[in-house]
Structure formats: structure tokens, C-alpha cells
Amino acid sequence: MNLRPRFLLLTTILIALTGAGLWLLTQQIALGVMQEWALRHFETQVKLEKTRTLQPIIREVTLARQFADSQVLRAWARAPDDKTLKAQALAEMENFRHNFADQSYFVALRESGDYYHNNANNEFAGAEYRYTLHADNPNDRWFYSIIEQNRDIHLNVNPDIPLGVTKLWIDVLLRDGDKILGVVGSGLDLTTFIEQVVSQTEAGISNLFFDHEGAIQVSRDPSQIDFASITKQARDKKTIQQLLSDPLERAQLQALLPQVMHNPGEVGSLYLTIDQQRYLAGVIYLPEIDWYEITLLELDTLLPLSTFNSIFVVSGVFLLLALLLFHLALNRYILNPLALLERAISQLRSGQHTVPLLPRHSSGEVGRLLRHFQEMAAATLLTRKQLEQKVQERTEALERLTQTDALTGLLNRRGMTQQLSLEHQRLQREGEPFGLIWLDLDHFKGINDRYGHASGDQALMTTANIITDVLRPYDHAARWGGDEFLILIRTDDQQLLDQLGERLCQAVAAQQEVLDQQQQPIALTLSAGSYLARNHDSLESILAAADQALYQAKRHGRNHHRSAT
């Protein structure tokens, strides 16, 4: 894979990971902030409720405790048949009735089961004894349950159907040391409390009150309330735990309750799922009424993910811009110069003879790389050029050598054959005329035999020099073989051939350079035959004609020139 798609893939993965990380982080931070805010909210809410809405209940509970603490009441409960004590107790009850908000009270004695009561209308003045409770009467179960549970205080919520209100019954144990003498208390209209505390209309926030068994005492939804829970078996109660479908969350809540109970005023928080809705829950224990309050925050409502949309959009736009900038920079500083470098290398490889042009403005490592490459390319091209020149020179020299006679320096038979072929083509194509003079030293064998091979060679070289001197630069001369020479002359003049042939014969005959052992010139002659080529002559016939003329010169006495006709 090329660098470009690789980088593209890598940066896309990086950006996706960063985006996902950012998203998770934002969520975590938001949840953390939310949790922190929620805890503060719970604490503030509880304090507010205590002073504002819980206060009447707390007052009533305190009053009920004082009622149960009354020495007068206690003394009578110890001796219920004592008329004096009973009269004092009834007066005490009447006192407390005026103080209770509901202006009603009840006193139930354990031993006898006698139940005393008077209400706001003072309906039972003088007839405070109402009836006797019986353990086997289901309506009286509450009394025996409270005593069995041995909890000092018990709040029991029950709708008062005739009045059309929800009543909170405050039951307090009447004690004599460890001994339980009875249960006393009062009732309280809870309707206002429910309206103020539970039915608050703030979206996404709701709360419930439940007792130590989890039985729901106050809820916005009346169907959730476990009315008269004191009289019910545990399995029949409507509890907060029943609202939780996840066993783990149930266990977490169960573990949290003792913690908050031992630290009144402290809020315990956890996440709970109720009816598939996820909540952040704050639990607090209210020692004054022995209830727990749980406040449920709907995170989706209070902190919908759409809150972060703008963050995500802005982050996404920034990430995309970063990607774009990164790619522009990558292209400009790395990929484009590399592509140019690659093209330059392939141009060089394919044999281009000029140094490829590369951008000079690039800086840094890539810029240095380009400049080094350009210098290297220039050096390589120069070396290559020099090498090619040398090879050409050597080839030409070799070519010349293969066409040159080593002894005389004239063309050899191969070289002359090539020239003959070229001239013959010119003659045929353009009508450029040429002539041949064929030379052969006379009795050369005798010179070799008589004076030695070296003198023979000297004779050959001297003859070659004479030929070269006589000829014009554009004529060609060759040693055709042994003691034979062939001269190619560009001319259409037979007379010129004749003159040249004769002049060569005379010059060789007059030479003084080839010497014998006594340093005396050796007599040297040659015979020559010439032929002026005609348009339609074949090369063979031209050669044959010149050879024939030479033969005639030899036959007729040597040392002279003959031309073929």
C-alpha cells in the first residue's frame, strides 16, 4: 500500500479513536459532574425538606415521643385499674390532644388491649375508652406487630377513606425500662406533605420514602404505597426492592441502607433501573421518622446526550479540519516531493540525459534529500556521459583497427571492401563516379628471398607512404593483400587514373629508402592496372576489370600502368 492511503487510514483510525475517547471522556466527566451535582442536590433537598415539609411530621413525632415518655401515662399503664392514675392520665391525654396537629390521640395498653381515643371534634370526651384490641382480629394486627417488632417508633401510612385523606399514623412504644406497656400516638394528614414533597413537578426528579423493611410509605404513585404495612407479612409488602429488576442493584441498595442509617444526613448514591429507566439515586436516612428517602434522577431527562451535540459537532469539525490540514501538510512537505523524486528516479533509470528538475524550496530532511539526489543525479549523468564518450572513442578506435592494415597503416581488405561498397552505392544511386587502381609489387617474392622479410616489409611500408603522399585526402588506399594495393579515387576522368598509375610506378621505382645490408637502395618497381567504373557495373566486374588491367601490365613487362577499356 502506498504512503498516502496508509497515512489516510492511520489518521482516520487515530481520529476515530480520539473521537470515541473524547466522547467517552465527555460522558464520564458529565456523569461525574452530574453525580456530584446530584449529591449536593440531595443534601440540599433533604435539609430544605426537613425545615419546610418534614418539620410538621418531625414535630408530631417528637410530641408523640414526649407523649410516650409521660410519667403520668406510664404510671397508669403500670396500674390501669387505679382510678386516680387513670384520671390523671386522661387529663394528660387531653393535654397532648390539644398539642397534636391532628388534635387526636390514641393510647393502647398491652396487658388489657384497651384502646383509648379522642379526636379533633372532642367526640369521645368522657368516653375515651373505645374498645379492646384482640390479637386474633386482623384489624388489630398493627398493635401486636408494633410490639413484636420492638421498634421505639413506627410510622404507618393509611388512607382515611371517610375523610378522603392519606393519614400518617405515628406509633410510639410506651416503655417501662425494657418492658413494653403499650403503644401511644397520633394521626397526621399526609396529603399536604405528599403534595409538597413527593409530587413536585420538576421534570426528571422524583422521590420515595420507605421504611427499614423497604416498604414504600410515600410515593407520587399511590399504587406503589404499602398502606398499613405494619400489619402485613414481609412477602405481601410493596417494597423499593420490588421495583428493581436487577439483583445486583437490589444487593447494592441493601448494602447501602445500613451505611446511610449509621451516618444520618449523609447521602449514599447508586445507579438504579426502574421500569427500564436508568436513574441516579440518592438515599438518605431520616432518624426522626425512621424512614429512608430516595431521590431518583432521570439522567436521560436531566442530562440528555443532545446536550453534548454542540461539543461533538465542534470537536468533529475540528478533528476533520485537523485531518485536512494534516493531509495538506503531508502532501506538501512529504508526499508530493517524494512523488517528484520517484518520477525523477524513473526518468533517470529510463536513460534521460538531463538532471530532473526538483523543487528547490523544500526545507528540512525532505529538502536535503531532494538536493542530495539532484547532486547525485548530476554526478551520475556526468560520469555516464564521460563513460559513453570513452566507449564511443574506443569503439571507433577498434573499428578503425579492424579496418586498418597493421604494417602500412592503410585500410585493410575489410576496410576497403566497405568503402568500395559505399562508393558503388553512390555510383548507382547518385551517379557519383569513381575509379580503381590496382597495384602489385614486381617480383616481391624475390626481394623477400634475397634481402629478407624485414626488407620486404620495409618495401611494403615505403610503397604505402608513396601512395599516401600521392593521394588526396578524400581518396582511399588499402593494402589488398600480400604485395597488392588497391586505390579508390573519386573521379570520372580516366586520364587522371592513368597519370596517377604512372606517377606511382615512377615514384616507387625512384625510391631510395628500402636498403640492402650494404645500405644500398634496393630496386623496387610495381605494376598498376586501372578501371573507371561505369553506372551499371557490378562491384565484382569493376574489380575484375582493374585486376585484368594489372595482369596486362605484368604481362607486358611490369613497372608500368595499364588501364582497362
Ligand SMILES: Nc1nc2c(ncn2[C@@H]2O[C@H](COP(=O)(O)OP(=O)(O)OP(=O)(O)O)[C@@H](O)[C@H]2O)c(=O)[nH]1
Ligand atoms: N615481407 C613480406 N612479404 C610478404 C608479405 N605478404 C606477402 N609477402 C610475400 O609476397 C610475395 C608475393 O609474391 P607474388 O605476388 O606471388 O609474386 P611476385 O614475386 O611479386 O611476382 P609478380 O607479382 O609476378 O611480380 C610472396 O612471396 C609472399 O610471401 C608481407 O607482409 N611481408
